[in-house]
Amino acid sequence: MASVFFMLTMTLYFASTVCYLAYLLRRAETLSNVSLGITAMGFATHTVALVARMADAGQTQLPTFHEALSFFSWMLILVFLAVEFRRQLHVLGSFIVPLALVSLVTAAAFRSDEVYSLQPVFKTLWVHVTLSMLGTVGFAVAFVAGVMYLIQDGLLKSKRFNVLYAKLPALDYLDHLNQQSIVMGFPLLTLGIISGAFSAEIVRGTYVNWNPEQTWAMVTWGFYFAVLVGRLTIGWRAKRAAYLTIIGFAGVILTLIGVVLKSHGSVS
Amino acid sequence: MHIIVVGLSHKTAPVEIREKLAVPESRLREALSRLCAYPGVREGLLLSTCNRVEVYAVVEELESGYGRVQEFLADTHLSLSSEQLTPHLYWHAGDRAVGHLFRVASSLDSMIIGESQILGQIKDAFEVAMTHKASGLLLNKIVKKAISVAKRVRTETKIAETAVSVSYAAVELAKKIFSNLNEKTVLLIGAGEMAKLAARHLIANGVRQVRITTRNVQHGLELAQRFNGTAVPFDDYKTELADADIVLVSTGASHYLVTADDVQRAMRQRMSRPMFLIDISVPRNIDPAVRPIDDAFLFDIDDLHMRVEQNREDRLREATKAEQMVIEEVSVLGQWLQSLEVTPTIVALRTRTEEIKRREVDKIMARLGHLAPEDRAAVESMASAIINKMVHGTMVTLKAEATSASGAAYVDAARRFFNLEETPAGYTSGHAEGPDGQGTGVSNGTGRLPDTSAVPHPIKEQGRRVR
Numbered sequence: 139m140a141s142v143f144f145m146l147t148m149t150l151y152f153a154s155t156v157c158y159l160a161y162l163l164r165r166a167e168t169l170s171n172v173s174l175g176i177t178a179m180g181f182a183t184h185t186v187a188l189v190a191r192m193a194d195a196g197q198t199q200l201p202t203f204h205e206a207l208s209f210f211s212w213m214l215i216l217v218f219l220a221v222e223f224r225r226q227l228h229v230l231g232s233f234i235v236p237l238a239l240v241s242l243v244t245a246a247a248f249r250s251d252e253v254y255s256l257q258p259v260f261k262t263l264w265v266h267v268t269l270s271m272l273g274t275v276g277f278a279v280a281f282v283a284g285v286m287y288l289i290q291d292g293l294l295k296s297k298r299f300n301v302l303y304a305k306l307p308a309l310d311y312l313d314h315l316n317q318q319s320i321v322m323g324f325p326l327l328t329l330g331i332i333s334g335a336f337s338a339e340i341v342r343g344t345y346v347n348w349n350p351e352q353t354w355a356m357v358t359w360g361f362y363f364a365v366l367v368g369r370l371t372i373g374w375r376a377k378r379a380a381y382l383t384i385i386g387f388a389g390v391i392l393t394l395i396g397v398v399l400k401s402h403g404s405v406s
Numbered sequence: 407m408h409i410i411v412v413g414l415s416h417k418t419a420p421v422e423i424r425e426k427l428a429v430p431e432s433r434l435r436e437a438l439s440r441l442c443a444y445p446g447v448r449e450g451l452l453l454s455t456c457n458r459v460e461v462y463a464v465v466e467e468l469e470s471g472y473g474r475v476q477e478f479l480a481d482t483h484l485s486l487s488s489e490q491l492t493p494h495l496y497w498h499a500g501d502r503a504v505g506h507l508f509r510v511a512s513s514l515d516s517m518i519i520g521e522s523q524i525l526g527q528i529k530d531a532f533e534v535a536m537t538h539k540a541s542g543l544l545l546n547k548i549v550k551k552a553i554s555v556a557k558r559v560r561t562e563t564k565i566a567e568t569a570v571s572v573s574y575a576a577v578e579l580a581k582k583i584f585s586n587l588n589e590k591t592v593l594l595i596g597a598g599e600m601a602k603l604a605a606r607h608l609i610a611n612g613v614r615q616v617r618i619t620t621r622n623v624q625h626g627l628e629l630a631q632r633f634n635g636t637a638v639p640f641d642d643y644k645t646e647l648a649d650a651d652i653v654l655v656s657t658g659a660s661h662y663l664v665t666a667d668d669v670q671r672a673m674r675q676r677m678s679r680p681m682f683l684i685d686i687s688v689p690r691n692i693d694p695a696v697r698p699i700d701d702a703f704l705f706d707i708d709d710l711h712m713r714v715e716q717n718r719e720d721r722l723r724e725a726t727k728a729e730q731m732v733i734e735e736v737s738v739l740g741q742w743l744q745s746l747e748v749t750p751t752i753v754a755l756r757t758r759t760e761e762i763k764r765r766e767v768d769k770i771m772a773r774l775g776h777l778a779p780e781d782r783a784a785v786e787s788m789a790s791a792i793i794n795k796m797v798h799g800t801m802v803t804l805k806a807e808a809t810s811a812s813g814a815a816y817v818d819a820a821r822r823f824f825n826l827e828e829t830p831a832g833y834t835s836g837h838a839e840g841p842d843g844q845g846t847g848v849s850n851g852t853g854r855l856p857d858t859s860a861v862p863h864p865i866k867e868q869g870r871r872v873r
Contacts, residue, residue, distance in 0.1 A: 165564070294582065294703050299716055308585035309680055373677020376701045 140194055141249075143187035144208070148246060150180030151211075151239040158232040165301055170228035177235055181215045188212060203398055206267050207245035213275040214238040221315075229305040233282040248398070266337050270330030274390055276323015277362065281387035283316040284380035291377055313376055316383055317369060324362050331359060351396040358389040407448065407814065408468045409544060409743075411503040412475040412495055413460030416517050419494035426483040427459040427491075434531075437482065438540040444474040449542040451535040451549065453510075455527045457517055462507060464544045472497050501740050504548055508732045511556040513565070520565040520721050525556045543814050544746075548739065555735045562731065565724040568717035573603035575713040576684050576705070577611050580652055583682050583703055591615035593650035595643050595664075596657030597629055600686045604654055605633060617650065619643045621657070644668050648675035656686040666695040669702050684710070745826075746817045748808040752801055754826040759793045800824075
């Protein structure tokens with residue numbers, strides 16, 4: 139059942155991505171309702187898929203990369219729906235939903251129907267994975283806000299008052315969204331790293347062994363720490379913050395790729 | 407009964423005529439009672455704004471109705487004669503009158519398409535008409551519908567979303583930089599007319615902090631008082647820049663008052679908080695070299711003009727959609743109006759009762775198969791007699807009240823009592839003659855709306871003249 143719902147979710151997110159991209163280019167607002175409806179349906183089937191998968195495994199944890207990415211995609215949509223509900227910021231969907239789709243398609247690539255039941259020593263790993271993923275969701279939203287900021291900034295500077303200009307919100311709102319996302323994401327990532335260190339201690343006996351993936355995680359953490367402190371103290375906001383969060387998210391993606399390569403290396 | 411509109415607007419009459427006809431609020435009541443005192447005028451509503459004076463009325467006869475309303479208009483001002491007025495007036499009846507009101511309410515007929523004031527003015531006029539019982543069943547329904555059509559146009563099209571004046575374009579741009587203008591500070595350097603207007607718009611949109619600097623100290627103080635702001639010495643304007651989120655410059659100076667260095671310095675102090683600079687002066691007072699500076703957004707008068715031009719095009723495009731909505735809504739209302747006509751109601755009532763009788767007779771005959779033919783005929787004629795006696799009173803009343811003031815209300819009631827919702831097929835309001843040759847119902851003076859050509863434009867379509 140999980141796989142049926144998973145495929146259904148992917149189809150719905152794909153349809154919603156198409157609608158949201160069309161929404162960007164067209165003057166009409168009606169398309170956003172259609173897109174939102176499809177997204178909400180996709181979110182519902184996604185939830186069912188996740189729960190069913192956990193039920194199949196008989197454990198409330200996210201043992202593989204597939205689950206982690208699927209969960210990431212689910213969280214992104216949840217955050218989007220929350221912002222949309224509160225601020226009616228339709229255009230956010232045009233940026234977040236495609237990202238969620240990419241994440242879900244990647245998840246599909248790593249899907250395997252055999253259910254891992256982990257050895258007891260790995261049982262605490264889900265705390266690390268969940269927290270890190272939640273932190274990453276924060277950075278992903280900051281990234282999206284940064285991209286939207288740069289687009290709107292560019293349109294204002296070049297005085298191109300097109301459809302996109304009309305649909306994107308005010309610059310300082312995007313900057314605020316960027317800040318809020320990092321303020322939420324950073325502590326979660328910090329906790330994720332700490333819990334990861336504890337897990338490593340249980341599994342390997344050492345907290346940190348500075349493998350490339352851990353090193354990258356620490357670099358990313360340090361980077362976001364600097365971004366956050368810079369913003370709060372010396373005014374790294376607006377355009378600079380937008381650039382920094384885009385770079386930072388690239389770092390996050392690299393870390394994730396590292397995790398994947400490593401886990402696949404170890405499987406084979 | 408006919409719904410008509412007679413009036414003039416900015417499209418048909420110069421301001422010299424409009425201002426003479428305009429009825430001040432204090433005299434509205436008197437004017438309305440004068441209007442309704444004319445014989446044959448059943449309901450009336452007077453819409454008087456600076457751009458239009460219009461009388462909407464329900465009259466018994468079309469030609470005389472037009473004449474009475476025109477007489478009424480000519481009488482509002484002593485120095486106006488009916489002849490002077492005639493070339494500026496437009497006349498519409500039936501669906502066209504309704505369509506005209508819908509267009510006016512939706513601001514499709516306004517000087518600035520999409521402006522929102524007119525809807526409020528219609529609501530006010532309607533309230534006055536209702537309070538003084540000048541409007542009745544028909545006008546109430548039509549005006550309420552017009553208000554809801556205007557709201558629909560507003561929400562479903564973007565007709566009112568964009569700025570159409572240079573000073574308002576500044577506000578629109580500000581809102582794309584700052585989501586909330588409440589805590590923003592405006593610095594006004596110099597006091598050109600357009601800058602003052604822009605400042606007023608910004609204040610109306612939430613800006614609370616206004617700092618004003620002008621070369622003429624006295625002038626600055628006066629302005630500060632008017633805008634509830636603070637006057638600052640002209641020599642200090644460069645240091646003021648750092649605290650200003652929005653800078654409005656319009657002075658008569660022939661050189662750049664604000665240079666790229668000034669802005670760069672201010673931006674450093676502001677720690678990259680965005681700054682919106684508007685230069686409404688010609689020659690320009692802000693160095694265009696400010697443009698590339700990060701987080702500073704400079705717009706000059708040409709940029710604002712360009713924005714306004716684009717918006718105008720957008721509005722016209724949206725107006726086409728709105729016109730389509732008006733046509734739809736007119737036809738919906740048209741159905742309701744048709745249903746208030748006596749003849750189709752009587753026909754529908756007969757059909758309905760005949761149907762009931764037929765069904766019941768058939769049912770009973772199926773069970774009383776043993777009856778002789780003459781007995782069957784007796785049963786059937788009894789059923790007919792009951793039905794006819796039941797509805798006789800209603801039919802007589804409907805016919806008798808057809809031309810009375812409350813005729814439409816009777817028809818409405820009859821349709822509800824007997825559940826006659828749908829309009830009989832094939833019936834159009836073009837043939838509104840009652841059985842005894844009386845003009846009943848709400849007929850359409852100028853014929854049906856042409857199918858596609860939209861609701862007529864008052865200028866292109868001058869309506870008909872009263873001979």
